[in-house]
Structures are given as structure tokens and as C-alpha cells.
Amino acid sequence: MKKLTLLLAAAGLSMAAGTAFAEDCAYNAESPFDLEQSEVEALYDCVKDAMAEGYAKQGDAVGSEYRTWTVTATAAAVQGAHSKRALLTFANDIAAEQYLKFEEEGVVMPVGSVLAKESVSFSKKKKTARPGPLFIMTKVAAGEAPETNDWVYGGLQPNGKPMKFKQAFCHDCHTAWEDQDYLAYPVEEVRIGN
Template sequence: MTIRATLAAAATATALMASGAHAADCAYTEEDPFDLEAAQIEEIYACLQDKMAEGYAKEGDEIGTAYRGWTATSTRPAVAGPHGNRLLNTFVNDVAAEQYLKFEDGDFVMPVGSVLAKESVSLSKKKKTARPGPLFIMTKMEAGSIPETSDWLYAGLQPNGKVMKVKQSFCHDCHSAFDTQDAMGYPMEEVRVSN
């Protein structure tokens, strides 16, 4: 074997080991993702957060590119039921921040132009690994423009930045359960940022 071939083989082996180590870093040991401790969730998020941000921005989507500069609404991602076995982490734009961060339950309507971007980390119970999930997006439109969804436009980006096909009624059927919160879910109480 020539020196060049030996170096190439060593470089390939190193790259494979590094990619394997990165994948192992995103593993977890709990049988049920809902049993993950805060420190374990923080490790999973640290493992994936850069990959998620790069992936959502990959196709140049305006929200996928900008959302990380918005206001974080929680101190870390948390597991919540409606979006499956996913860790969720919500960011809100400047238009939405003041009202959303009240985490209010009452008769209010979000300002037109409010945008919520919810990162998700998919957790595989079988493989006990975590990987980027979709970026779920809600945009508040003009009053009366989409009455069947309380004027929310639902959208999403795949982890590779490609736009998801989203059935508005599918999203809103769940979000309508939060009718006293203008159809918005909030982060779990223990991870909410203080206003």
C-alpha cells in the first residue's frame, strides 16, 4: 500500500469514526422519551442544534434562516404530546414576543404578523436516537382572512429546508383546543422563560 493510499484510508476511517461518534452523541438511554431528565434533553439539543439551524436554512426560506435570531420562549426544549415523541423549542418574532411571553389564558388575539417557529427533535423509542424533526411555523394573518383557522397560516420546513405540505385543518384541529390562547400552545411551565 502506498503512503498516499494509507493516508487516504486513515482519513476515511477517521471521518467514519467521527460521524459515528456524532451519531452516538445524539443517543439516549431512557425507555420512554417522556422520562428524559433536563440534562439529557440539553445534551441532545446541544448535539443537534447547529445541524437543525443549518438544515432549516438550507433552501433559503426566510423564516428558516431568521428564526434563531428571534426570542426564545423556553430555557430548553421539552417533550410535549401533540407533536408526537418530539422535543419542542419555540421561537417568536418581535411582533409576537410581548403577547406570547405573557403565556396568557384569556380573551386575546395575537397581533397580525406574529410568527411562531417551533423546532422539533424526533426521538426514536426503538433506536433510542434523536434527529432533527420539522420546523413547525404559525403566522397570524389579517383578521377574517382564514376564519376556519382563526386566521393562522400553518406551515413547516423539513430538516433539509424543503417546504412541507401542510393540511391547514389537520394542524388547526389540534390547535383549536387552545381557543382561549388564540389557538397557540405554550412551552411546558417548568421551561418557560420569565417575562
């Protein structure tokens, strides 16, 4: 009987650990930019299971599938533009071949391309890492999204619910990469094949 109680307690504890990532995934640096790449990777490992579970929670197709897609970087890395988060982008089958060339000019992504970018958020106060939003870009047929050059921007909160924002909020920044079909690509150090 005692053994069983212990087993149950152990199971309960590990279940709690699965959701209590905010306490678990602690870091020491002043800013996420000061973290060593190896530390970023350890924090990513710490949150990654809870992260994928969360994005899939509401049954969103991209949120449930993207982990089976092609990963475009060797590891998550910290990037400034998406609010000092650690990022890791996945490309669906339609997007992967062209995306992984990381071409800088004349890029035209095929219609149906989807890029899904995981993010790890850092709490400056608590010095912990936790799942951030999943950022999504979908290439639609010419003329379907004329104001955003045929890209539709989407996002899921860490609990799998859709994020609300204006398309222009995302696109105004992504227009900086017009020659790359509005794609910014992962930081060079972690690009696949680099």
C-alpha cells in the same frame, strides 16, 4: 506532510460528525418521556447546529432567521402532542411581547406574529435523537384565513423543504386553546420568566 494528512483527516471527521447526528446523539431511556430534563438538553445541544443548518438549506425566510428571534423557553422540553418530540419555540419581534405573557384569556396576537417551533425527534429503535420538523404559525389579517381563525400553519422538514399537510390537521388540535388565540405555549416548567 504527515501533519497535513492528519489535519485533513481531522477536518473530514468533524465534517462527518456534523451530518452523522443520528449515530452520535444516543440516549438510553425506554421512552423520551423517561429522559431527565438535563438529558433532553444534552440531546438538543447535540442536534442543534445540524438542525438550524437543515431548516435554512432551501433558503426559507423563517427557516433561515428564526434563531435570531426571541426564545420563549429556557430549554427544549418533551411534549406529547407533537408526537413525543422535544420542542423549543421562537417568537418574532411582532409576536414576542404578547406571547411571553403566556396569558390564558382574551389573547389577540398582532397581525404578522410568527411562531417557529423546533423539534427534536427520537428514534425508538435506534435510541437516537435527530432534528424533526420546524413547525410555523403565522397570524394573517382578519378574514385572510377564515377557516383557521386567521392563522396559517406551515412547516419545514429537517432538510429545509416545505411540509405538506392540511390546515385543519394542525388547527383542529390548536382550537383547544381558543382563549389563548390558539397558542398552546411551552410546558410550564421551561417557560421564560417562570
